[in-house]
Amino acid sequence: MKKDTLTLRRWLAARARQGGVWPRIAVLAGSASTLLLFVQAWAIATVAQHMVIDEAPFTSLAVPLLVLPFAFIGRGALAWLKTEAGTHGALLVRQSIRHELFQRIGELGPLWARRQHSATLGNRVWDQVDALHGYYADYRPQVMLCVTIPVLILLAVFPLNWAAGLILLITAPFIPLNMAMVGIGAKQRQQAQFREMTRMSRHFLDTLRGLPTLKLFGVSRAQADVVHEVSENFRTRTMRVLRLAFLSSTLLEFFSSLSIALLAIYIGFVYLGHFDFGTWGRELDLFAGLFILVLAPDFYQPLRDLGSHYHAKTEAEAAAEDLMPLLESSAVNGSNGSDWPVPECLGLTLENVICRYPGQQVLALDGVSIDIRPGDTLAVIGPSGAGKTTLLNLLMGFLSPEAGTLMTHDGTRIDALAPEAWQHAIGWVGQHPAILSGTLADNLRLAAPDADDKAVWQALEDADLAEWANALPQGLATPLGAGGQPVSGGQARRIALARVFLRQAPLILLDEPTASLDRDSEAHIMRALARLKPGRTVVMLTHRLDLLQLADRVLVLDRGRVRAVDTLDALRTRHDLFDATRFVEDSHA
The missing domain is CATH 3.40.50.300 (P-loop containing nucleotide triphosphate hydrolases)
Incomplete structure (x- = not known):
């Protein structure tokens, strides 16, 4: 099973190239947003330090107050760019895979297609390909941002306070561990949902095709009860998947909030004089403490976002398990003789x-x-x-x-x-x-x-x-x-x-x-x-x-x-x- 999962992941990763430059733009936009976060944190911490501790005149706050709104607007624009770039990249991948599916079905010919239920083919071409969207639009770019953003924040925090950087570094793995625990059953539930969706589609299509016969024999109402039962089974399986996704999000919020609270307690005890370690031998002023606290939520945010998109990964793997054998199977005939000239007469x-x-x-x-x-x-x-x-x-x-x-x-x-x-x-x-x-x-x-x-x-x-x-x-x-x-x-x-x-x-x-x-x-x-x-x-x-x-x-x-x-x-x-x-x-x- 582990080998199969690795094969699926390699297949999904190989398809990501069809997204062009858009995934890279999404990652660059997310990383640039973190650099603007440093500007935003510096402006907030500077205003607080000058007004509360230094009691500096208001004129000295002109630069940070002018910079702050531009930082907010810039981060909003980069967040929009990240979303748009991820969506464009996922769209290109889906279009490419769907084109390959149509081409492959054409190669296999009508005999193969007639042996497949039309609802099953429709589910593969549309629903399962669409199930890949979240993986390429959100999950894959977020994986890269989970490396770049925390590293950038740690590089900014450690020179100010090594103990705060250590707290961030130690608490960060709790979120991926939670994702791994949730992901154990997520893929199986997603596969079960896909199977139930295919079954429901086939049943509903067969019922529509046979509706005149059902009406003539007076069993249409009984068949409606069967359709209701099939749709209820699909609803139940869908709710299981959603419950797992909501449980994952709740646990991610809990661990990230707990980690931020732990960091805030440490900084508070330093200000009260109970802790004197982690400051590189100098006093931790308001600017440094507030700067670190402003950065802390964004340190965990990429991991939280990855967790919220983790169901997209399991959904994509479940879809790829059905799509990959069809796309990767060998063609029914070889490609020799592709330049054969059509003769005027043929026996x-x-x-x-x-x-x-x-x-x-x-x-x-x-x-x-x-x-x-x-x-x-x-x-x-x-x-x-x-x-x-x-x-x-x-x-x-x-x-x-x-x-x-x-x-x-x-x-x-x-x-x-x-x-x-x-x-x-x-x-x-x-x-x-x-x-x-x-x-x-x-x-x-x-x-x-x-x-x-x-x-x-x-x-x-x-x-x-x-x-x-x-x-x-x-x-x-x-x-x-x-x-x-x-x-x-x-x-x-x-x-x-x-x-x-x-x-x-x-x-x-x-x-x-x-x-x-x-x-x-x-x-x-x-x-x-x-x-x-x-x-x-x-x-x-x-x-x-x-x-x-x-x-x-x-x-x-x-x-x-x-x-x-x-x-x-x-x-x-x-x-x-x-x-x-x-x-x-x-x-x-």
């Missing part, structure tokens, strides 16, 4: 490919061998669980074969290419195309960020969508997605096709491109596909007879194995299969 060869999903015993693809020539259109059919989606995931680079080889028509092994290089050669249309919050142009330029308006309009024309786009209130600048222009299922499918036209990829993968569409929308898709085919290699999953007639060959899969690869007309005569033609015609009906 594929699969030789005895075997695929298995993680944690599964049954093979998803079992010895699949097929040759897809450049420019061919291959339709893939088969019953549910036959391996059709697995084949698409393999071709998209989201799933690596357990055995066998997958290569291009010219012999380039796809597993030797970087995933992003291979995916640049692919155009993709799924059953549920993603429509992001943004304009129509933004949604289309996902496929080709540098495309001009002319190319975008041509893609819309090819996808049979130009008439609809022209009728939009703002044309290409019309917002889509949440709060924007509503998009039907057929329109979303044609937007996805327009992206494929815009991308100009040599390999097109289609997953049921006309599924769940009305006759009119299906006709639009069919016309667009007819324009898309020439010069491209197309692999499509379908149960529609009309789409099968567009294919040069049909691949029949069953339980992960190839049952047949032939033309549609040839398959009609193969009654030994499950009559592929009838299967497609029935599903169409």
Whole structure:
């Protein structure tokens, strides 16, 4: 466990570099504030010494009285700068980690993401990354200030009174010891809180998704009681963490107040003549005693602040324990072949490919061998669980074969290419195309960020969508997605096709491109596909007879194995299969 904790701390420390110069500015601002504290203490002690002991004229107090407000204002400004610098540094770190998380999730692909609960992923990307804020904004800069500020104050106190400096030096460790005692259980409680938060998020999201079903079966009120119980469990764990934080703050205040009181008692006894040690052989005047007492609270203040931010450290370590394995794990594919040029024509060869999903015993693809020539259109059919989606995931680079080889028509092994290089050669249309919050142009330029308006309009024309786009209130600048222009299922499918036209990829993968569409929308898709085919290699999953007639060959899969690869007309005569033609015609009906 100790080794794991050290690993987490090293990981957190390494990420601090992403904060740029802001953490250093925070430490410099805190240290400069201590130097102004010396000016402030000198002004207060000088005024008291001149007025009470020396009975000096008021004119002699002009300099300290003028300096004092500037010292107060300067310390306030530096405190603001310290807070702002820490916040900016923490923001940069969080943005960097969040960017890495999104990039890593993209590398792992949709297969991995689908195995994760969406609430768990959201908790990692948002809540757990945000949990790092206090660590980088407050705790780490405060660790440095806990060294610099006490050292500066001791350097100022020891020449005036070594006994007072010794009291400060001896009593200071009580605060870190208290933090260590509190920190023993803080991390475990924070981890339990994170787990409960994830559980609550998952439960609440599942309840929202299933609300229509719950209402129809009349169990929504009973489910509300379950949601209440889950939220109460989270509240209880949160209160445990807060109780520990408040207990820590109370103990820190107690020890620092006790230490300051001890120092004040010593100085008081020196003034009464009961103690005569610690003064370096000279009398302790009012100026020196008051100067030391003004500095004493700020000697303990960095340690108290560190204690109040200590829960941020335990919170960050608990978050890092979940984030670190995801960010530090190796990529699914190597980075060789990142400069692979996308060819104009692309064929594929699969030789005895075997695929298995993680944690599964049954093979998803079992010895699949097929040759897809450049420019061919291959339709893939088969019953549910036959391996059709697995084949698409393999071709998209989201799933690596357990055995066998997958290569291009010219012999380039796809597993030797970087995933992003291979995916640049692919155009993709799924059953549920993603429509992001943004304009129509933004949604289309996902496929080709540098495309001009002319190319975008041509893609819309090819996808049979130009008439609809022209009728939009703002044309290409019309917002889509949440709060924007509503998009039907057929329109979303044609937007996805327009992206494929815009991308100009040599390999097109289609997953049921006309599924769940009305006759009119299906006709639009069919016309667009007819324009898309020439010069491209197309692999499509379908149960529609009309789409099968567009294919040069049909691949029949069953339980992960190839049952047949032939033309549609040839398959009609193969009654030994499950009559592929009838299967497609029935599903169409």
